[in-house]
Amino acid sequence: MQKRKATIIGGKGFIGRHLAVKLRTTGWDCRLPGREEIFKGQEDMGNVFYCAGLTADYILRPYDTVEAHVSLLSRILRADRYESLVYLSSTRLYDSQPGIVGTEEIPLSLNPTIPRHLYDLSKALGESLCSATGNGRARVARLSCVYNDHTDDEGFLPGLLRRIIEDRPSFLEIDSSPAFARDYIHLQDVLDALIMIADRGQGFIYNVASGENIRNETLFAALATASGCKIIPLLHENPPPPARISIQKIQDEFGWSPVSVLNKITSIIEENLQC
Secondary structure (H helix, E strand, O other): OOOOEEEEEOOOOHHHHHHHHHHHHOOOEEEOOOOOOOOOOOOOOEEEEEOOOOOOOOOOOHHHHHHHHHHHHHHHHHHOOEEEEEEEEEHHHHOOOOOOEEOOOOOOOOOOOOOOHHHHHHHHHHHHHHHHHOOOOEEEEEEOEEEOOOOOOOOHHHHHHHHHHHHOOOEEEEOOOOOOEEOEEEHHHHHHHHHHHHHHOOOOEEEEOOOOOEEHHHHHHHHHHHHOOEEEEOOOOOOOOOOEEOOHHHHHHHOOOOOOHHHHHHHHHHHHHOO
16 A cells, blocks of 8 residues: 655654654655755655744744745745645734634734734734645644653753753742643644644644643642642743633544643653652
8 A cells, every 4th residue: 555645844843853753653655855855856745744933033033934934835835746734833823812712713813013923923824825825735733832741852841841850859940920821732642633634634724732721830739749849930920811722623523632731741750750
């Protein structure tokens, strides 16, 4: 039987490189071209997973942000050599509307005069390009805060896990507030969702999240229970509650059920502190 073909754009990044391993171990023929190699020849790209993007340094690199989120995408869509395309976007697009239930259909509120919205606007434009030019073959996955474990290079939660597991302190002081809240989604759940969306997705936009905002105070308590390390927040801000990301659509269509972050971090700590 012929292998299914995948092309990962941004295959050296956090999600892209793990997705490549997942696809190859499940029998896919997986290609990870560099940007200079994408348009060489006329070979069909198969199922494209568009994982290219900037996160932490997007304000310092505005032109690179637009290139990664929009310009390169537009050239791939224009070449039209793909069977399907899944564009990785972000649930950050709901951040300007605290307290709402963030469904895929809700209108977004973005302001081009706010520097932080450069990220949001460029992702929204990438989504719009997929809608306008994808001929029904392009879909969008809006991801929340993706984590794997303490070996991740970046991220608030992986950083906490790394310090607890590697240093084994009795307490940690953290530059954050107990009232801050995020929606955390585990990497393996994300990979499963991306493949399902590419394989048999019928909709256009899918929220890929846990559907639950976890406050830092709840997260810190779970970490303390699992490790014995007391976490002391140094900030005391009390921001409005963030949007709650609805995952009803992806659950109804695929029967997808993500793991609880509190259960996952407990198992990560218990497994690693036994060593």
